[in-house]
């Protein structure tokens with residue numbers, strides 16, 4: 001209740017909701033009626049406000065535009081039968097946002113501010129949460145420098161903002177991925193573990209080169225030798241090899257995905273053998289050749305599980321078994337979906353009702 005009574009609300013005059021065709025929502029293009037903003041200056045958060053979603057005024061000299069002083073988060077909510085919004089692991093997203101903030105010399109967001117602004121905004125735009133099978137409300141909190149100064153230094157002014165975006169059923173066709181051996185997403189000592197804007201801008205070009213060759217996305221490898229697997233696109237990557245769930249151990253060049261953690265938690269809960277460790281490209285390819293790699297998938301909020309159909313390396317494609325045969329990935333997808341929709345119990349306390 002620390003911030004709740006301080007949030008001012010300016011409602012839209014006319015909701016855009018009646019115009020939206022919920023049976024056909026493109027990802028990331030439609031936003032709800034309202035957005036939340038808060039300003040940081042003089043060492044504190046202030047001006048908590050919800051206003052109609054729309055264009056904003058920012059200084060042309062803000063370091064957010066020039067030097068990438070910006071961070072973001074991504075999470076999802078669904079609506080249960082009683083009309084409650086169920087938000088998945090919001091506290092974990094906040095923790096991660098604060099880790100990103102520290103790395104980028106930005107202020108921490110207090111838990112009450114994050115949760116209360118989210119609650120107020122979601123409550124106002126509750127009717128925007130799609131109810132169609134598989135659809136959800138994507139929540140995008142972000143923070144950026146609001147200084148007017150093109151020198152490079154820690155900023156003094158920041159804006160914290162939340163926008164909401166209904167998303168349709170993300171039916172993911174299995175993806176073709178290519179192991180990247182030249183470009184690098186993140187390096188030791190860099191910002192790969194933070195959800196910082198620049199990490200993504202720099203990844204678009206190498207991903208496009210792979211797309212021109214017929215792949216959907218890249219499997220990133222370490223920035224020193226390109227010898228060890230790191231992530232897949234903007235998802236964490238996992239393999240079932242010799243009946244063991246294997247994923248790269250976290251490091252400062254790997255983003256600590258909340259889906260990753262959820263999948264590992266469930267696998268351990270089910271008694272499956274789990275290994276978080278280095279996986280070399282050589283080991284993976286050898287595993288694929290001897291048929292020991294029975295599953296490969298990306299894990300992230302957008303799709304939850306993105307099955308990998310084939311893995312390309314230096315011109316050769318290594319195919320994986322058909323998706324129907326992937327017992328673990330299909331089971332974990334179903335279980336996570338049921339927990340998120342509260343059609344199954346939530347043994348790990350992942351759901352916040354709003």
Ligand SMILES: *Cc1c(COP(=O)(O)O)cnc(C)c1O
Nearest residue numbers: 234235236255257258259300301
């Ligand atoms: C956001 C992200 C992930 C997945 O994180 P989730 O919390 O599961 O959505 C993985 N890798 C990168 C690089 C990311 O930006």
